[in-house]
Amino acid sequence: MTKLLLSVHVLAAILTIGPVAVAASLFPRYARETAAGERSPGVTAFLHRICRGYTVVGVAVPAFGLATGAQMGVLTDAWLVVSIVLTAIAAVLLAAVILPVQRRLLAVEGAAAEGEAADATAARGAARLAMATGIFNLLWAVVVVLMIVRPGSTTGA
Template sequence: MPKLLLSLHVLAAILAIGPVAVAASMFPAVLRRAHADRAALPALRTVHRICRVYALVGLAVPVLGFATASSLGVLGDPWLIASVVLTGIAAVVLGLLVLPRQDAALAAAEAPGAVLERRTTARLAVLTGVFNLLWAVVTVLMIVRPGSTTGV
Protein backbone atom coordinates (compact mmCIF):
# COMPACT_ATOMS: atom_id res chain seq x y z
CA MET A 1 0.00 0.00 0.00
CA PRO A 2 2.80 2.52 0.72
CA LYS A 3 4.15 2.11 -2.82
CA LEU A 4 0.72 2.81 -4.31
CA LEU A 5 0.22 5.87 -2.10
CA LEU A 6 3.70 7.15 -2.89
CA SER A 7 3.09 6.66 -6.61
CA LEU A 8 -0.20 8.55 -6.42
CA HIS A 9 1.42 11.31 -4.36
CA VAL A 10 4.25 11.77 -6.88
CA LEU A 11 1.84 11.66 -9.83
CA ALA A 12 -0.42 14.23 -8.20
CA ALA A 13 2.57 16.48 -7.54
CA ILE A 14 3.76 16.24 -11.13
CA LEU A 15 0.34 16.57 -12.75
CA ALA A 16 -1.05 19.28 -10.45
CA ILE A 17 1.82 21.40 -9.18
CA GLY A 18 3.73 21.37 -12.48
CA PRO A 19 0.95 23.05 -14.48
CA VAL A 20 0.37 25.65 -11.75
CA ALA A 21 4.08 26.46 -11.62
CA VAL A 22 4.31 26.84 -15.40
CA ALA A 23 1.04 28.72 -15.90
CA ALA A 24 1.69 31.10 -13.00
CA SER A 25 5.16 31.77 -14.41
CA MET A 26 3.67 32.54 -17.82
CA PHE A 27 0.98 34.86 -16.46
CA PRO A 28 3.06 38.09 -16.17
CA ALA A 29 4.31 37.83 -19.77
CA VAL A 30 0.85 37.04 -21.11
CA LEU A 31 -0.53 39.92 -19.04
CA ARG A 32 1.93 42.33 -20.70
CA ARG A 33 0.92 40.98 -24.11
CA ALA A 34 -2.79 41.35 -23.29
CA HIS A 35 -2.28 44.99 -22.35
CA ALA A 36 -0.42 45.62 -25.59
CA ASP A 37 -2.87 43.65 -27.72
CA ARG A 38 -6.39 42.82 -26.53
CA ALA A 39 -6.31 39.77 -28.81
CA ALA A 40 -4.18 38.10 -26.12
CA LEU A 41 -6.96 38.35 -23.52
CA PRO A 42 -8.25 34.81 -24.21
CA ALA A 43 -4.76 33.44 -23.58
CA LEU A 44 -4.58 35.41 -20.33
CA ARG A 45 -7.94 34.00 -19.22
CA THR A 46 -6.77 30.48 -20.09
CA VAL A 47 -3.51 30.76 -18.18
CA HIS A 48 -5.40 32.12 -15.17
CA ARG A 49 -7.98 29.32 -15.36
CA ILE A 50 -5.19 26.74 -15.46
CA CYS A 51 -3.73 28.27 -12.28
CA ARG A 52 -7.07 28.20 -10.46
CA VAL A 53 -8.14 24.70 -11.51
CA TYR A 54 -4.79 23.04 -10.91
CA ALA A 55 -4.42 24.82 -7.57
CA LEU A 56 -7.58 23.01 -6.48
CA VAL A 57 -6.41 19.72 -7.97
CA GLY A 58 -3.11 20.28 -6.15
CA LEU A 59 -4.89 19.82 -2.83
CA ALA A 60 -4.56 16.10 -3.53
CA VAL A 61 -0.78 16.37 -3.12
CA PRO A 62 -0.68 17.02 0.65
CA VAL A 63 -3.63 14.67 1.25
CA LEU A 64 -1.82 11.83 -0.50
CA GLY A 65 1.44 12.93 1.14
CA PHE A 66 -0.03 12.58 4.63
CA ALA A 67 -1.47 9.18 3.72
CA THR A 68 1.91 8.08 2.38
CA ALA A 69 3.84 9.41 5.39
CA SER A 70 1.41 7.73 7.75
CA SER A 71 1.75 4.38 5.97
CA LEU A 72 5.55 4.69 6.09
CA GLY A 73 5.57 5.77 9.74
CA VAL A 74 7.50 8.99 9.11
CA LEU A 75 4.96 11.59 10.25
CA GLY A 76 7.31 12.87 12.98
CA ASP A 77 10.48 13.03 10.89
CA PRO A 78 12.01 16.52 10.72
CA TRP A 79 12.36 16.50 6.91
CA LEU A 80 8.64 15.73 6.61
CA ILE A 81 7.65 18.42 9.09
CA ALA A 82 9.79 20.93 7.18
CA SER A 83 8.14 19.82 3.93
CA VAL A 84 4.68 20.23 5.43
CA VAL A 85 5.50 23.73 6.67
CA LEU A 86 6.97 24.75 3.30
CA THR A 87 3.98 23.25 1.48
CA GLY A 88 1.67 25.28 3.72
CA ILE A 89 3.62 28.45 2.96
CA ALA A 90 3.49 27.66 -0.77
CA ALA A 91 -0.29 27.20 -0.52
CA VAL A 92 -0.63 30.57 1.24
CA VAL A 93 1.55 32.28 -1.37
CA LEU A 94 -0.52 30.81 -4.19
CA GLY A 95 -3.97 31.10 -2.63
CA LEU A 96 -3.66 34.44 -0.85
CA LEU A 97 -1.09 36.30 -2.91
CA VAL A 98 -0.71 35.00 -6.47
CA LEU A 99 -4.27 34.06 -7.44
CA PRO A 100 -5.95 37.20 -6.03
CA ARG A 101 -3.38 39.39 -7.81
CA GLN A 102 -4.00 37.46 -11.01
CA ASP A 103 -7.75 38.04 -10.56
CA ALA A 104 -7.19 41.77 -10.17
CA ALA A 105 -4.74 41.95 -13.07
CA LEU A 106 -7.12 40.03 -15.33
CA ALA A 107 -10.02 42.32 -14.42
CA ALA A 108 -7.83 45.36 -15.10
CA ALA A 109 -6.67 43.94 -18.44
CA GLU A 110 -10.28 43.38 -19.49
CA ALA A 111 -11.22 46.99 -18.70
CA PRO A 112 -11.09 49.25 -21.77
CA GLY A 113 -8.17 51.66 -21.74
CA ALA A 114 -6.49 50.01 -18.75
CA VAL A 115 -2.88 50.93 -18.07
CA LEU A 116 -0.54 48.23 -16.84
CA GLU A 117 1.88 49.20 -14.11
CA ARG A 118 5.24 47.50 -14.37
CA ARG A 119 5.20 46.71 -10.67
CA THR A 120 2.07 44.59 -11.17
CA THR A 121 3.87 42.12 -13.42
CA ALA A 122 7.05 42.35 -11.36
CA ARG A 123 5.24 41.48 -8.12
CA LEU A 124 3.41 38.61 -9.77
CA ALA A 125 6.69 37.30 -11.16
CA VAL A 126 8.41 37.51 -7.77
CA LEU A 127 5.54 35.85 -5.91
CA THR A 128 5.38 33.10 -8.51
CA GLY A 129 9.14 32.63 -8.18
CA VAL A 130 8.75 32.27 -4.41
CA PHE A 131 5.98 29.69 -4.92
CA ASN A 132 8.13 27.74 -7.37
CA LEU A 133 11.19 27.93 -5.12
CA LEU A 134 9.21 26.60 -2.16
CA TRP A 135 8.08 23.62 -4.24
CA ALA A 136 11.63 23.03 -5.45
CA VAL A 137 12.85 22.87 -1.85
CA VAL A 138 10.01 20.50 -0.90
CA THR A 139 10.91 18.29 -3.85
CA VAL A 140 14.55 18.14 -2.78
CA LEU A 141 13.52 17.32 0.80
CA MET A 142 11.29 14.52 -0.49
CA ILE A 143 14.14 13.04 -2.49
CA VAL A 144 17.05 13.55 -0.08
CA ARG A 145 15.14 12.95 3.18
CA PRO A 146 17.84 14.00 5.67
CA GLY A 147 18.54 11.20 8.12
CA SER A 148 17.08 8.59 5.79
CA THR A 149 18.42 5.07 6.08
CA THR A 150 17.78 4.28 2.39
CA GLY A 151 21.39 4.98 1.52
CA VAL A 152 20.55 7.76 -0.93
Template sequence: MSAILLSAHVIAAILAVGPIAVAASMFPRYARALHGPDAEARPAASVLHRICRAYATVGVAVPVLGFATAASMGVLTDAWVLVSIALTAAAAVVLIAAVLPAQRAALDGATVTTLAMTAGIFNLLWVIVTVLMIVRPGSSTGV
Protein backbone atom coordinates in the same frame (compact mmCIF):
# COMPACT_ATOMS: atom_id res chain seq x y z
CA MET B 1 0.26 -0.16 0.38
CA SER B 2 3.02 2.42 0.92
CA ALA B 3 4.26 1.96 -2.65
CA ILE B 4 0.78 2.61 -4.03
CA LEU B 5 0.31 5.70 -1.87
CA LEU B 6 3.77 7.01 -2.74
CA SER B 7 3.13 6.45 -6.44
CA ALA B 8 -0.23 8.25 -6.23
CA HIS B 9 1.38 11.10 -4.27
CA VAL B 10 4.17 11.59 -6.83
CA ILE B 11 1.78 11.33 -9.79
CA ALA B 12 -0.60 13.84 -8.18
CA ALA B 13 2.31 16.22 -7.54
CA ILE B 14 3.49 15.99 -11.12
CA LEU B 15 0.04 16.32 -12.68
CA ALA B 16 -1.32 18.98 -10.30
CA VAL B 17 1.62 21.13 -9.23
CA GLY B 18 3.45 20.97 -12.58
CA PRO B 19 0.74 22.76 -14.56
CA ILE B 20 0.39 25.43 -11.86
CA ALA B 21 4.14 26.03 -11.86
CA VAL B 22 4.24 26.41 -15.63
CA ALA B 23 1.05 28.48 -15.96
CA ALA B 24 1.97 30.78 -13.06
CA SER B 25 5.40 31.35 -14.61
CA MET B 26 3.95 32.11 -18.05
CA PHE B 27 1.20 34.42 -16.79
CA PRO B 28 3.36 37.55 -16.11
CA ARG B 29 4.40 37.79 -19.77
CA TYR B 30 0.76 37.93 -20.84
CA ALA B 31 -0.19 40.21 -17.94
CA ARG B 32 2.33 42.79 -19.17
CA ALA B 33 0.89 42.48 -22.68
CA LEU B 34 -2.69 43.08 -21.42
CA HIS B 35 -1.96 46.82 -21.46
CA GLY B 36 -0.60 46.77 -25.01
CA PRO B 37 -1.78 45.95 -28.51
CA ASP B 38 -1.30 42.14 -28.19
CA ALA B 39 -4.73 40.76 -29.09
CA GLU B 40 -3.81 37.28 -27.88
CA ALA B 41 -2.80 38.40 -24.40
CA ARG B 42 -6.25 38.37 -22.78
CA PRO B 43 -7.34 34.88 -23.92
CA ALA B 44 -3.94 33.42 -23.07
CA ALA B 45 -3.84 35.09 -19.65
CA SER B 46 -7.40 33.93 -18.94
CA VAL B 47 -6.53 30.33 -19.80
CA LEU B 48 -3.38 30.43 -17.66
CA HIS B 49 -5.36 31.83 -14.70
CA ARG B 50 -8.02 29.16 -15.18
CA ILE B 51 -5.32 26.46 -15.20
CA CYS B 52 -3.86 27.79 -11.95
CA ARG B 53 -7.29 27.92 -10.27
CA ALA B 54 -8.44 24.50 -11.44
CA TYR B 55 -5.21 22.68 -10.68
CA ALA B 56 -4.98 24.36 -7.27
CA THR B 57 -8.23 22.58 -6.42
CA VAL B 58 -6.93 19.25 -7.75
CA GLY B 59 -3.63 19.92 -5.98
CA VAL B 60 -5.26 19.37 -2.60
CA ALA B 61 -4.74 15.66 -3.33
CA VAL B 62 -0.95 16.12 -3.09
CA PRO B 63 -0.72 16.87 0.66
CA VAL B 64 -3.58 14.47 1.44
CA LEU B 65 -1.74 11.64 -0.29
CA GLY B 66 1.53 12.88 1.24
CA PHE B 67 0.12 12.59 4.77
CA ALA B 68 -1.24 9.12 4.02
CA THR B 69 2.09 8.03 2.52
CA ALA B 70 4.16 9.39 5.41
CA ALA B 71 1.85 7.76 7.94
CA SER B 72 1.99 4.39 6.17
CA MET B 73 5.79 4.59 6.01
CA GLY B 74 6.07 5.63 9.67
CA VAL B 75 7.93 8.86 8.86
CA LEU B 76 5.24 11.41 9.69
CA THR B 77 7.31 12.89 12.53
CA ASP B 78 10.66 12.92 10.68
CA ALA B 79 12.17 16.38 10.35
CA TRP B 80 12.32 16.29 6.54
CA VAL B 81 8.61 15.46 6.39
CA LEU B 82 7.67 18.19 8.86
CA VAL B 83 9.72 20.77 6.95
CA SER B 84 8.12 19.57 3.69
CA ILE B 85 4.67 19.96 5.23
CA ALA B 86 5.48 23.50 6.36
CA LEU B 87 6.89 24.45 2.95
CA THR B 88 3.88 22.92 1.19
CA ALA B 89 1.58 24.98 3.41
CA ALA B 90 3.67 28.08 2.60
CA ALA B 91 3.40 27.33 -1.13
CA ALA B 92 -0.39 26.99 -0.78
CA VAL B 93 -0.57 30.34 1.01
CA VAL B 94 1.56 32.02 -1.69
CA LEU B 95 -0.68 30.57 -4.40
CA ILE B 96 -3.99 31.37 -2.71
CA ALA B 97 -3.09 34.72 -1.14
CA ALA B 98 -0.72 36.18 -3.74
CA VAL B 99 -0.54 34.46 -7.13
CA LEU B 100 -4.23 33.87 -7.85
CA PRO B 101 -5.44 37.29 -6.60
CA ALA B 102 -2.69 39.08 -8.54
CA GLN B 103 -3.63 37.19 -11.70
CA ARG B 104 -7.30 38.11 -11.19
CA ALA B 105 -6.35 41.77 -10.60
CA ALA B 106 -4.26 41.80 -13.78
CA LEU B 107 -7.15 40.35 -15.76
CA ASP B 108 -9.40 43.03 -14.25
CA GLY B 109 -7.10 45.76 -15.59
CA ALA B 110 -4.76 46.45 -12.67
CA THR B 111 -1.04 46.79 -13.19
CA VAL B 112 0.50 44.11 -11.00
CA THR B 113 4.27 44.13 -10.56
CA THR B 114 4.71 41.19 -8.17
CA LEU B 115 3.39 38.38 -10.36
CA ALA B 116 6.74 37.01 -11.53
CA MET B 117 8.19 37.21 -8.04
CA THR B 118 5.30 35.42 -6.35
CA ALA B 119 5.23 32.74 -9.05
CA GLY B 120 8.96 32.32 -8.55
CA ILE B 121 8.56 31.97 -4.79
CA PHE B 122 5.79 29.39 -5.30
CA ASN B 123 8.01 27.41 -7.67
CA LEU B 124 11.07 27.69 -5.42
CA LEU B 125 9.11 26.32 -2.47
CA TRP B 126 8.08 23.30 -4.56
CA VAL B 127 11.66 22.76 -5.72
CA ILE B 128 12.82 22.68 -2.10
CA VAL B 129 10.02 20.25 -1.16
CA THR B 130 10.96 18.02 -4.10
CA VAL B 131 14.62 17.97 -3.06
CA LEU B 132 13.64 17.16 0.52
CA MET B 133 11.48 14.29 -0.71
CA ILE B 134 14.39 12.86 -2.67
CA VAL B 135 17.29 13.51 -0.28
CA ARG B 136 15.37 13.00 2.99
CA PRO B 137 18.06 14.52 5.24
CA GLY B 138 18.44 12.71 8.55
CA SER B 139 16.52 9.67 7.30
CA SER B 140 18.13 6.25 7.60
CA THR B 141 17.16 5.73 3.96
CA GLY B 142 18.27 9.17 2.78
CA VAL B 143 21.00 9.64 0.19
Protein backbone atom coordinates in the same frame (compact mmCIF):
# COMPACT_ATOMS: atom_id res chain seq x y z
CA MET C 1 0.04 -0.09 0.28
CA THR C 2 2.94 2.31 0.84
CA LYS C 3 4.12 1.98 -2.75
CA LEU C 4 0.61 2.69 -4.05
CA LEU C 5 0.21 5.78 -1.84
CA LEU C 6 3.67 7.05 -2.78
CA SER C 7 2.97 6.49 -6.48
CA VAL C 8 -0.33 8.38 -6.31
CA HIS C 9 1.34 11.17 -4.31
CA VAL C 10 4.16 11.59 -6.85
CA LEU C 11 1.78 11.39 -9.84
CA ALA C 12 -0.57 13.92 -8.25
CA ALA C 13 2.36 16.26 -7.60
CA ILE C 14 3.59 16.02 -11.18
CA LEU C 15 0.16 16.33 -12.77
CA THR C 16 -1.16 19.15 -10.57
CA ILE C 17 1.72 21.22 -9.24
CA GLY C 18 3.59 21.16 -12.56
CA PRO C 19 0.81 22.82 -14.58
CA VAL C 20 0.23 25.42 -11.85
CA ALA C 21 3.95 26.23 -11.72
CA VAL C 22 4.19 26.63 -15.50
CA ALA C 23 0.92 28.55 -15.98
CA ALA C 24 1.62 30.85 -13.03
CA SER C 25 5.13 31.52 -14.37
CA LEU C 26 3.83 32.42 -17.83
CA PHE C 27 0.98 34.60 -16.61
CA PRO C 28 2.99 37.78 -15.76
CA ARG C 29 4.63 37.88 -19.19
CA TYR C 30 1.36 37.49 -21.04
CA ALA C 31 -0.38 39.97 -18.73
CA ARG C 32 2.23 42.62 -19.62
CA GLU C 33 1.88 41.86 -23.33
CA THR C 34 -1.91 41.94 -23.15
CA ALA C 35 -1.90 45.27 -21.31
CA ALA C 36 0.40 46.67 -23.99
CA GLY C 37 -2.04 45.51 -26.66
CA GLU C 38 0.37 42.94 -28.08
CA ARG C 39 -1.66 39.86 -27.20
CA SER C 40 -5.26 38.70 -26.84
CA PRO C 41 -6.63 38.68 -23.28
CA GLY C 42 -7.80 35.11 -23.80
CA VAL C 43 -4.32 33.73 -23.10
CA THR C 44 -4.09 35.19 -19.60
CA ALA C 45 -7.65 34.13 -18.81
CA PHE C 46 -6.75 30.59 -19.89
CA LEU C 47 -3.58 30.56 -17.76
CA HIS C 48 -5.60 31.77 -14.75
CA ARG C 49 -8.18 29.00 -15.29
CA ILE C 50 -5.36 26.45 -15.34
CA CYS C 51 -3.97 27.80 -12.07
CA ARG C 52 -7.36 27.93 -10.39
CA GLY C 53 -8.50 24.51 -11.59
CA TYR C 54 -5.33 22.62 -10.80
CA THR C 55 -5.12 24.31 -7.40
CA VAL C 56 -8.38 22.63 -6.41
CA VAL C 57 -7.23 19.22 -7.65
CA GLY C 58 -3.77 19.81 -6.12
CA VAL C 59 -5.18 19.26 -2.63
CA ALA C 60 -4.65 15.57 -3.39
CA VAL C 61 -0.87 16.07 -3.20
CA PRO C 62 -0.58 16.83 0.53
CA ALA C 63 -3.45 14.44 1.31
CA PHE C 64 -1.66 11.49 -0.26
CA GLY C 65 1.66 12.77 1.08
CA LEU C 66 0.38 12.70 4.65
CA ALA C 67 -1.12 9.25 4.11
CA THR C 68 2.19 8.02 2.71
CA GLY C 69 4.16 9.57 5.59
CA ALA C 70 1.83 7.96 8.13
CA GLN C 71 2.13 4.58 6.41
CA MET C 72 5.94 4.88 6.43
CA GLY C 73 6.02 6.12 10.04
CA VAL C 74 7.97 9.27 9.19
CA LEU C 75 5.46 12.00 10.07
CA THR C 76 7.71 13.37 12.82
CA ASP C 77 10.94 13.30 10.81
CA ALA C 78 12.44 16.77 10.41
CA TRP C 79 12.65 16.58 6.59
CA LEU C 80 8.95 15.80 6.36
CA VAL C 81 7.91 18.45 8.88
CA VAL C 82 9.91 21.06 6.94
CA SER C 83 8.33 19.82 3.70
CA ILE C 84 4.85 20.14 5.21
CA VAL C 85 5.55 23.68 6.41
CA LEU C 86 6.97 24.71 3.01
CA THR C 87 3.98 23.13 1.25
CA ALA C 88 1.62 25.08 3.51
CA ILE C 89 3.50 28.32 2.77
CA ALA C 90 3.33 27.60 -0.98
CA ALA C 91 -0.40 26.89 -0.73
CA VAL C 92 -1.05 30.15 1.14
CA LEU C 93 1.08 32.06 -1.36
CA LEU C 94 -0.90 30.58 -4.23
CA ALA C 95 -4.33 31.12 -2.66
CA ALA C 96 -3.73 34.48 -1.01
CA VAL C 97 -1.35 36.20 -3.44
CA ILE C 98 -0.93 34.60 -6.85
CA LEU C 99 -4.56 33.82 -7.73
CA PRO C 100 -5.93 37.17 -6.42
CA VAL C 101 -3.27 39.19 -8.27
CA GLN C 102 -4.02 37.23 -11.44
CA ARG C 103 -7.72 38.11 -11.00
CA ARG C 104 -6.85 41.80 -10.52
CA LEU C 105 -4.66 41.81 -13.62
CA LEU C 106 -7.47 40.20 -15.60
CA ALA C 107 -9.74 43.02 -14.42
CA VAL C 108 -7.12 45.58 -15.50
CA GLU C 109 -7.00 43.88 -18.90
CA GLY C 110 -10.77 44.14 -19.11
CA ALA C 111 -10.57 47.86 -18.38
CA ALA C 112 -7.82 48.26 -20.99
CA ALA C 113 -10.03 46.55 -23.55
CA GLU C 114 -12.61 49.27 -22.87
CA GLY C 115 -10.04 51.98 -23.63
CA GLU C 116 -8.71 52.83 -20.18
CA ALA C 117 -4.94 53.09 -19.67
CA ALA C 118 -3.57 50.02 -17.94
CA ASP C 119 0.08 49.64 -18.96
CA ALA C 120 1.69 50.96 -15.75
CA THR C 121 -0.72 49.16 -13.42
CA ALA C 122 -0.32 45.90 -15.30
CA ALA C 123 3.47 46.20 -15.38
CA ARG C 124 3.71 46.75 -11.61
CA GLY C 125 1.23 43.97 -10.87
CA ALA C 126 2.95 41.60 -13.27
CA ALA C 127 6.36 42.28 -11.69
CA ARG C 128 5.03 41.55 -8.20
CA LEU C 129 3.26 38.48 -9.49
CA ALA C 130 6.44 37.22 -11.16
CA MET C 131 8.28 37.55 -7.85
CA ALA C 132 5.56 35.72 -5.91
CA THR C 133 5.45 32.99 -8.54
CA GLY C 134 9.24 32.61 -8.38
CA ILE C 135 9.05 32.15 -4.61
CA PHE C 136 6.20 29.64 -5.06
CA ASN C 137 8.28 27.63 -7.53
CA LEU C 138 11.38 27.82 -5.32
CA LEU C 139 9.39 26.47 -2.37
CA TRP C 140 8.29 23.50 -4.47
CA ALA C 141 11.85 22.90 -5.65
CA VAL C 142 13.04 22.75 -2.03
CA VAL C 143 10.20 20.35 -1.16
CA VAL C 144 11.16 18.08 -4.05
CA VAL C 145 14.80 18.05 -2.94
CA LEU C 146 13.76 17.24 0.62
CA MET C 147 11.55 14.41 -0.61
CA ILE C 148 14.43 12.91 -2.59
CA VAL C 149 17.32 13.48 -0.18
CA ARG C 150 15.43 12.95 3.10
CA PRO C 151 18.17 14.13 5.47
CA GLY C 152 18.62 11.75 8.37
CA SER C 153 16.42 9.11 6.77
CA THR C 154 17.29 5.48 7.25
CA THR C 155 15.31 4.43 4.17
CA GLY C 156 17.92 5.25 1.56
CA ALA C 157 19.34 8.36 -0.12
